[in-house]
Amino acid sequence: MEKLLKGMNVVDGLIMKFIKIITMLCLGLLFLIVMGKILIQFIPWAPAIQWTDEIIELLFAGLVFYGAAGVWMIKGHFSVGDWVAKLAKTERGVLIYALVVDLISMIFIGLLCYYSIGLIQRTRELTPVFQIPKKYFYLGVPISSCIMMIYSLFFVIRTTIKIIHPDVDGIEPRGSSGKKQV
Numbered sequence: 001m002e003k004l005l006k007g008m009n010v011v012d013g014l015i016m017k018f019i020k021i022i023t024m025l026c027l028g029l030l031f032l033i034v035m036g037k038i039l040i041q042f043i044p045w046a047p048a049i050q051w052t053d054e055i056i057e058l059l060f061a062g063l064v065f066y067g068a069a070g071v072w073m074i075k076g077h078f079s080v081g082d083w084v085a086k087l088a089k090t091e092r093g094v095l096i097y098a099l100v101v102d103l104i105s106m107i108f109i110g111l112l113c114y115y116s117i118g119l120i121q122r123t124r125e126l127t128p129v130f131q132i133p134k135k136y137f138y139l140g141v142p143i144s145s146c147i148m149m150i151y152s153l154f155f156v157i158r159t160t161i162k163i164i165h166p167d168v169d170g171i172e173p174r175g176s177s178g179k180k181q182v
Contacts, residue, residue, distance in 0.1 A: 008154075012073075015147060019070040026063040030056060051129040058137050065140035069147040075155075092163055099159045106152040109145050116141035 033052050040049065071077055085094045116138060123135040 015150075016070070016073060019066055019073065019147070022066045023063055023070060026059045026066070030059040030063065033059070054127040054129055054132065058132070061137050062140050065144040069144035072148045073151050091166065095159055095163045099156065099163065102152055102155045102159060106149065106156060109148045109152055113142050113145035113149060116145060 033056055037049065037052055085097055088094045088097055120135045120138050120142065123133070123138060125134040126132065127134065
């Protein structure tokens with residue numbers, strides 16, 4: 001069990017590094033291109049650069065979807081509050097509530113993944129300047145939703161174990177112990 005947990009931690013670290021690199025790269029390039037577009041407007045003899053719109057769209061898509069997966073991994077999304085958990089009388093009740101929320105989230109993410117794969121398979125459009133297939137713009141959706149599905153499954157397993165065996169410790173995924181690690 002300890003080897004499995006160590007292996008899962010290694011995979012978790014690699015996925016987190018991948019997500020950090022992609023989101024930081026998207027944000028950095030997005031900043032540079034948008035800043036360049038703004039600065040070039042002040043140079044009267046500089047030509048307008050139309051191709052940047054395609055790259056900006058691609059970078060925004062990557063930033064949004066991979067960023068969402070990164071936030072999902074640490075359970076960092078905002079919520080409307082934990083008012084339902086306060087209604088639970090026991091710790092097990094809170095865990096059951098968390099399990100139901102995780103299962104509903106997992107179903108939604110599974111549907112998102114399924115339909116985004118279908119979208120990619122049907123997309124034939126190309127971008128006007130670089131002729132990049134638009135399916136590459138949408139590729140972040142199934143990849144990030146698969147990452148979120150893996151973590152949702154881990155959250156469900158963790159919560160189920162906690163419901164059955166409340167005394168088991170050491171199976172916390174990143175961020176679930178209350179500490180937000182980015």
